[in-house]
Amino acid sequence: MIRHDYAHPLRIDEASHQVARADYPRHVSQLVKQLLLTSPGERVCLPEFGCGLRRLVFAPQSDALQATVRLQVQQSIARWLRDQVELLDVEVVLGATPGSGIDEGAMLVTVSYSLVETRTPDSVTVEVR
Template identity: 35%
Template sequence: MEFIGRGLAFPVRTDATGSVALVGGDREVVESIRLILGTSPGERPMRPEFGCAIHDLVFAPADAATAGQIAYEVRIALERWEPRITLDDVVVGFDAVDEGMLLIDIRYTLRDRNDPRNLVFPFYVIPTHDIPAHDAVPQPGDRLAEVDQRAIAAPAREVS
């Protein structure tokens, strides 16, 4: 357990005694992975190369090519910045409900013991939306727009 060590909790917070919270063991590694993936390169002035370049893909389409690029960027970042793990696999899948969310499944083994783990990190892209054609959107002065305006302005009549 000496190899993993202890460190500041992220986000920085206090514990029940009012001291700065520390984490150790497996939790330290999980928080470190989340910190690496949540930091964009260039975000830290004193360590500009630290982080993962997945943030450059926020506006990329949610497709297989983007998923492959995300897996590559995660692998490169974790192999460089987290020496306490052996990265076994990075699998990127698509969420069935939210078309803008990709799930990054990171499978790793703690180096000081043969203990396989995984961490699922959600990554959000901006989903593409179909923009309606100009003709389909009523414009002021269009006959369809005028009819809609008259229907809104007309009082409702009761049917006897």
């Protein structure tokens, strides 16, 4: 069975004039990005939804920050997306890391996961500023 879900952000497809759709792997990737980039309190109907990474951008960049980000991502995915993905790894690279190529004060978060329905591995990388 080929599964299609609504694309994020919600929009009308120009060709079909219907709500745009995304295939299952792309839809789950969009859900992970949405979770990572949403701060708790942003959504009216789901005030606890989100990861809260943007508020950590201004924290002193250290090993403790990396561990905190990793833990917040793991907990958020376990709470909100456990029926969609099986978390494999969370990698956090801080801008203060020499040779990272990231602006100081920013962080790069890579989430590696396996899709629950198809067992195929995938990953999402977001830069948080």
